[in-house]
Amino acid sequence: MKALPVGDRALLVEVSGGEEAAALHAELLRRRAAGALRVREIVPAARTVLLDGLDEPAARLAAQLPHWELPPLPPREDDVVRIPVRYDGPDLADVAALWGVAVDEVPRIHAAAEFRVAFCGFAPGFGYLTGLPARYDVPRRSTPRTSVPAGSVALAGPYTGVYPRSSPGGWQLIGTTDTVLWDHARVPAALLAPGTLVRFVPEVTT
Numbered sequence: 366m367k368a369l370p371v372g373d374r375a376l377l378v379e380v381s382g383g384e385e386a387a388a389l390h391a392e393l394l395r396r397r398a399a400g401a402l403r404v405r406e407i408v409p410a411a412r413t414v415l416l417d418g419l420d421e422p423a424a425r426l427a428a429q430l431p432h433w434e435l436p437p438l439p440p441r442e443d444d445v446v447r448i449p450v451r452y453d454g455p456d457l458a459d460v461a462a463l464w465g466v467a468v469d470e471v472p473r474i475h476a477a478a479e480f481r482v483a484f485c486g487f488a489p490g491f492g493y494l495t496g497l498p499a500r501y502d503v504p505r506r507s508t509p510r511t512s513v514p515a516g517s518v519a520l521a522g523p524y525t526g527v528y529p530r531s532s533p534g535g536w537q538l539i540g541t542t543d544t545v546l547w548d549h550a551r552v553p554a555a556l557l558a559p560g561t562l563v564r565f566v567p568e569v570t571t
Contacts, residue, residue, distance in 0.1 A: 379412060389409075
């Protein structure tokens with residue numbers, strides 16, 4: 366773990382990977398809730414966590430953080446966001462080939478996993494979900510699409526994501542959902558937040 370002050374009241378913490386970033390994020394939230402840490406924003410990413418608006422000098426916390434012992438991620442809770450999905454994506458056969466399985470095995474494998482939102486970004490409402498074993502990592506498409514429909518369920522590297530709106534993208538598309546990921550009329554507007562647990566539920570087609 367490496368903590369880098371960003372000005373006097375912000376800190377960028379670099380860690381070894383997604384699991385450590387998630388564990389650090391959870392511990393920072395716990396300490397803030399307990400009143401042991403005063404900070405305005407805690408923003409996780411793939412291998413970093415940003416603390417912005419600290420109520421103490423960033424250099425002081427930077428010296429302390431590398432000595433913290435991070436507890437494992439808290440046990441999974443019953444509050445899981447379930448996203449119905451039709452496994453009808455145009456890249457389903459390509460993903461099956463990359464995985465070395467039959468096409469109808471892709472939905473079964475994907476829906477059997479329990480996902481956690483590692484971090485959010487790219488577009489409002491877009492969460493980077495981890496949960497598939499490393500052997501199911503897939504590359505981005507060599508040629509990105511100029512337009513990916515909203516609701517597309519996609520894979521890239523170790524992540525699953527759902528496009529909250531139409532946009533260009535190079536992820537492998539395996540399905541579609543009608544679930545709204547970002548709604549200005551909803552509080553909070555984003556359905557997914559870092560730490561949220563997610564299950565994909567195959568829709569029954571007739």
